[in-house]
Amino acid sequence: MNDLYQSDYYVWAHRQAGLLRAGSFEQLDLEHLAAEVLDLAQQQRNELRWHVNQLLHYFLKSALYPERVSGRWLGKLYRHRRWIRKLVHEMPTMAPLLDGYINTAYAKATERLTAKARLPRSAFPEQLAHTKEHLLEQDFMPWTIISPTSTKPTR
Template structure:
């Protein structure tokens, strides 16, 4: 059994598929693998949103529960993640209906971050996101 270019050299396969598309040679496209790869790209956008929300929510939890340990690093991580999430949603507006689910999943990751980076026990914290959307994305961090 011979391996397809997709299995042998993924990069070469991507270049070949792009050339076929540009040339209008649709009959030569590897439709099955191309479809899977396009779906995978969409899933990556959802994962990116969840990942950034996990970092943001973890730092908001640290900020909320450890006021005496607040640092410049935490503040700038919160600012960076807010900005990157805003950009990500602007670039991918169809993710907005997924936002509440992404917040819930990101919050779980934020609890894990608390467990890894602080002496706090995430099991003792609320297991559902305690922040309203406005707090997550716009609330000022007062020193």
């Protein structure tokens, strides 16, 4: 069975699923199955982290360049917010990971954007001034990071 895992993962996975459905537990490749289950959990964490990174990137990019905000950028904000809420709703034990992911993503995004725009790091607050609830709220717009009362400039 281990050889099949190495040589043809697709066939191995279908065979394992069939054995599980049939209740033939003694024939299962338990070592690889356990590793695959852990990989699935890690993939979900990675997906959450990726969406948080993307959300913060577009959020800060929109805050830095409000005059360039397009429907495409707003669409990305909407989609990443939706995916984050979906993942946390479906797997509530991942909710506590959000704060750490947001802090890390904020640091990376500010570093990347200030370097690209050749701005001092002080162009953004040291810590994100908004809560995760604000970030995930569809009506909360990025340009409010600079001033909570500001509105998106018109073109």
